[in-house]
C-alpha cells in the first residue's frame with residue numbers, strides 16, 4: 526500500500542534521476558562542442574567565414590575564372606594564388622604547379638554541376654558548387670606530386686575526372702613565374 530510519505534520519496538528520487546540526466550546531457554553537448562572546436566583550431570578545418578558567388582553561365586567569358594586567368598600566379602607578397610575550375614569531366618588546369626614552403630590560396634568553382642576537389646596527402650577536400658567560389662589555404666612542405674580526384678559523383682564520366690598537383694622547389698617556381706604570368710604544368 527502506498528502512503529503519502531512514499532509518494533514524496535518517489536518524487537524526490539525521480540527529480541534526482543532527472544537532474545542527473547540533465548547534467549549528463551549538458552556534459553555530452555559540451556564535450557561535442559569542445560571536440561569540434563579543438564579539431565577546427567588544431568587542424569585548421571574552419572568553415573568559410575564568407576560566401577563568394579560566381580556566375581557559371583559567364584564563367585568562361587569574363588571575370589576571374591576566364592581560361593587565360595586560370596593557373597598559378599606569384600603575388601607581390603611572395604604568396605601564390607591558384608585559380609582552377611571543375612567541369613564535366615575535367616579540371617582546368619588539369620595539372621597545377623605550385624612551389625613548396627609557400628603560402629598558397631586555392632580559388633575554385635564549378636562551371637556546371639557539383640564536383641569535389643581532393644588533394645591526396647593534404648587536408649584539402651572541398652565541394653565545387655556552381656555559383657560559389659571555394660577558397661582554401663594550402664602549404665606544401667616538400668616537392669612532389671599529388672593526385673587530385675573529383676570526389677563528388679557528377680555524372681557518367683565522374684570516375685575519369687582526375688587532376689594533378691605538382692609541387693616544385695621554391696626557386697624553380699620563381700624562375701618559371703618570371704617567364705609567365707599564369708603557370709600550369711599541362712604538357
Ligand code: CUA
Nearest residue numbers: 640675679683
Ligand atoms: Cu566531377 Cu565527379
